[in-house]
Amino acid sequence: MLVVYALVRSTHPLPERLTGIGKPAGQVRLVGAERVAAVVSQIGDQALHDDDAIGYLDVLQALIENGPVLPIRFGTLAPDDDAVRTEILAPLGEQGASRLDQLDGLVEMQLKLIADQDAELRDLLASSPPLRRLVGQVKAGAADVSVHISVGEQVTQGLAERRAALDAQVAGRLKPLALDHGSRTGDDVTVLTQYYLVRVDDLERFDAAVQELLEDLGDRYTPEYVGPLPPLDFADAENDLTQTPSSETTPSRWGW
Amino acid sequence: MxxxxxxxxxxxxxxxxxxxxxxxxxxxxxxxxYVRVSLVGIELLTIDARVVIASVDTYLRFAEAVNRLDLQPEGQVTGLPGMIQGMTEGASRSKTRGALGGVKDKLTEIKDSMHSGQDEQDDDEDESSGGRRRKLTIGRQPSRQAAERSGSTDKDS
Known part of the structure; x- marks a missing residue:
């Protein structure tokens, strides 16, 4: 079996002695076609575990040092080189090549903001008398589970509104320095994760903008700033392979 | 770079x-x-279950959080963001799994309450409810407790 990690250009220089996931770990190599190659390594018939996720990310991060990388979903296996050529490279090669050109010199940066939940809840209660009344009912002990759910629903909605406002505020500041961006919140809406597609050459400016932003936000949010990452959130075939990033978020001076 | x-x-x-x-x-x-999804069964289970029940589970959790919060005197709670983050990180894995356990329980409860109205039409379609349950346990055996619960639910219904 072969683990398939990513698509790269056929000319992509591989780091020396890069090993893949699984035990024993196989050598990472390319299965090439004309313009595009798949990055693979040999693996026995074994289940992948959480820590293989780290190994997978290791390989992608080592690859992106040397050129554009189009990640293929974790857990993708192929029986042999021929299958990689006929099932992956043949159908996806052309699109892959053009997406790789688009992603050249770009990396993904992630900014996660974790809100202080108790402070958020206190603010929310303070700003909503109806919600306070409802919580009072629950505390009085008379309320049945539907009131509990209603409280939780209103809290979730309130937090989601705050998260949306934060999302817009942060994106407003960082978007001008990125070519594309997106965001998501966790189920519990106390965490906002934003991801940006940034030119490597602009990383220093982006860092500075993030730092300034975090200073302005204060200690209300605990930040986690991660990167440079392979463009994991910008690789998806259905959405991104067939279209260039929207012109709204693409400054014209880069010409695409 | x-x-x-x-x-x-x-x-x-x-x-x-x-x-x-x-x-x-x-x-x-x-x-x-080529995506052999079973390789990451546990994570899939997480996602699968989330789709079904995440909202109610989250609602109840927040209701609880608000109640707990309100009981404490003003000013006594000084949430240290650093501490909270530490807790979040430490708990995040178990949170996912814990939430799943919760999901199973909640599902059983909800099924209980739905079943009273639904069972008449489901009686001759035991497979459909079995199918639903199985969907939640892809890649991992249901905990014995959950299995027993589900079992007793079926017997009761």
Missing amino acids: TVMTTGVNRAPRPSSLADVVDLILDKGIVIDA
């Missing part, structure tokens, strides 16, 4: 395993024929 050094605290990757899994799961190009 050279690593820039600036004042901002930038990590090359997420600090916890759970965050790495979050980072890569569901990302990247899908090659249908």
